[in-house]
Amino acid sequence: MFSFISDLLADWAIPAMLLLIPLLGYLRRVRVYEAFVEGAGEGFHTSIKIMPFLVAMMVAISVFRASGALDQCVDALRPLLGWLGVPPELVPLAVMRPLSGTGALGLTTELLHTEGPDSLVGRIASTMLGSTDTTFYILTVYFGAIGIRKPRYSLFVGLTGDVVGFLGSVYICHKLFGG
């Protein structure tokens, strides 16, 4: 039942917006075509503007991964996270999550297939992926688009959110699905 509703919502949300907004605009005598083109033009310039920021961040993260430094961070964190009750299979995902969206998606897919989607590890990984976001990407893109060079405390706050999301997923899944 729930998955039926969620499928329905996922399928309909965007078409409904694409239907209703231009239609309502037209009925309210907005020059919809011209307005769309004007907005789209802004989108074009913004995407060009964020490109250098994305290159800088993605190159640094990719070098860090390819060198094996990320794996060493994972190994260094393993005892601490193990002590907190985190299954060892999930440690790479925890480190990857804030850095790379596609990386985290890949790791989760792999975990779901090796451990099974209905195992505790599979459920924790799913919960974690669903309740956190790629902090570094969001910071790079959002602040890059408006030329912010000093993010102040926001990275610290974002990363704390990821830690809470990760440990929270472990804790809540243990409680809900048993361990």
Added chain:
Amino acid sequence: MINLIWVLLLAGGIVVAGLNGRIDRITPSAIAAAEMAVNLSFKLMGVMCLWLGIMKIAEAAGIIRLFARLLGPVIRLVFPSVPRQHPAIGAIVMTVSANLLGLGNAVTPLGIKAMQELQTLNRERETASEAMCTLLALCTTGFTLIPATVIALRAAAGSVAPAEIVGATWLVSFMATATVLTLDRICRRLFGARSRR
């Protein structure tokens, strides 16, 4: 801070690669990542144009103003530094709604739009304002009612109940969002004086 992190990732990576005997991997991975970043921006460009175009219509039709009026009081609680009638309120409402609905691709353009509106209120163009930090905090936890990607992944992996993690996701998202908003408040108090100048 961002400078230090960037240098740490890059320099740390290269030194570790040297120690691990993987120095040959650095050049190809750096070049591939640079290409990927450009591809990603181009991929983003299409959706950016689409959503910002639609939002322009919504703006002209008064739909965003309506949303802003409905949800404005809640938003103003979280973003006290944004004036009542400012267009940033509407843009923030749209970003948060897109996040809640799990409209993946639509969130980034709307979030950027909201940041641009907040930038018009910012006094130091290169320093993030308090409101920007709050919006970023909200977006990095990304509270989603329907985590569609995860459900699809689970279904593809043969789960008997792909959507059973939704309840857990809400609880965890709620915890994370509450934490970042509290922490954001604390940081605003501690470091706030600078942006008020």
